[in-house]
Amino acid sequence: MLVLVAHPQMEQSRANRTLMTAAGRAAAASQGRIEVRDLYALYPDYLIDVAAEQALLARARLVVCSTRCTGTTCRR
Numbered sequence: 001m002l003v004l005v006a007h008p009q010m011e012q013s014r015a016n017r018t019l020m021t022a023a024g025r026a027a028a029a030s031q032g033r034i035e036v037r038d039l040y041a042l043y044p045d046y047l048i049d050v051a052a053e054q055a056l057l058a059r060a061r062l063v064v065c066s067t068r069c070t071g072t073t074c075r076r
Contacts (some may be wrong), residue, residue, distance in 0.1 A: 003023045003066065006068070016068065024065075
């Protein structure tokens, strides 16, 4: 399982920070079956290693994406 986390202000997000912390704990106990990647932490300059990220996506059996949700991006 690949967990992609993308939030520009993770320290200010209660929901995403909680999800990422839980995913990190699960990854630590998963014996390598779960990988958590914080894209903003990995690429603070926005120079994403596309080939590396595509390889991880291709290898994953399940992908979970956690992104910032605002009033304009999430509707009830």
